[in-house]
Amino acid sequence: MITIERYTPEMQAQWDEVIANSRNATFLHHRNYMDYHADRFTDFSLMARNSAGKLMAVLPACIEGEMLYSHRGLTYGGWLMPARRCDALDMLEIWAEMTKYLKSKGIKQLIYKPVPHIYHKYPAEEDIYAMWRSGGQLHASLVSTVVDLRNPLPFDQGLRQRAKRASSLPGITYGESTDFSGFWQILTDLLRSRFEAKPVHSVEEITLLHSRFSRNIRLFTAKEGDELLAGIVVYVCGRTAHSQYTAATERGKELSVVHALYQHILDTLRSEIDYFDFGTSNEDNGHEVNSGLLRQKCSYGGRAIVYNSFKVDL
Secondary structure, three states: EEEEEOOOOHHHHHHHHHHHHHHOOOOHOOHOOOOOOHHHHOEOOEEEEOOOOOEEEEEEEEEOEEEEEEOOOOOOOOOOOOOOOOOOHOOOOOOOOHHHHHOOOOOOOEEEEEEEEEOOOOOOOOHHHHHHHHHOOEEEEEEEEEOOOOOOOOOOOHHHHHHHHHOOOOOEEEEEEEHHHHHHHHHHHHHHHHHHOOOOHHHHHHHHHHHEEEOOOOEEEEEEEEEEEEEEEEEOOOEEEEEEEEEHHHHHOOOHHHHHHHHHHHHOOOOOEEEEEEEEHHHHHHHHOHHHHHHHHOOOEEEEEEEEEEEOOO
């Protein structure tokens, strides 16, 4: 018998224990990451227990009116399952009980974002099967560009030459840094001038999150002497690393240091990860693609996986 309950802050230790031992969770699902923006969303995360009170799975989620989202503050979520428990039959029961629970709370629709398989530590798509059995339909499909570092494709010839030239320039150094403040100024200026936008995270937020997850949130930079030319923030999520932010100064762009910096990152992380995810290149739930951005990412040897989300009427 499965029971569903809503998460409360008093349950944080139990929640984080599931995340630490999950086969499809990443550090993004720890409450110390999720809750940094708790003021922006109404949390409605769920926990599924068996008849003995043992946690079977947890679902990061937020609520807006009669809609439940898994979770709007995260790129992906879905039911997060332990390494050794929760097979497809268990998940069918969890999904059925979740549906009853949500209906009882007046929730009429669920937007569900499962964790893409490249972030799994072990196969974990029981939730997708249960969701389909409940009538789930594709809501959005975003194309992300990924390099398989176990058997990587080379950079395109022109980009490879620019990266090699930039990496050999005298006085330019590439490495890991904690100068988030300096990089954030470059990033903020770039987004403001090109898109009239700003980073999703403030510099205070990213500094706080780095202090909590220093081995997961990492900044790599290119410098000319003491001058910061470019930076890339990488989220290391188990076997996969994700490019979260990239920006360069005008001088950095002239010297093509971003290409050399990406090569440095791939070389540095190769022994730690299997995949490097350059991120999605879409708008309008995948109906529009930024072709220039997509081709640029592919030039690093990346090819497509999709970030799917689904709509389930309850």
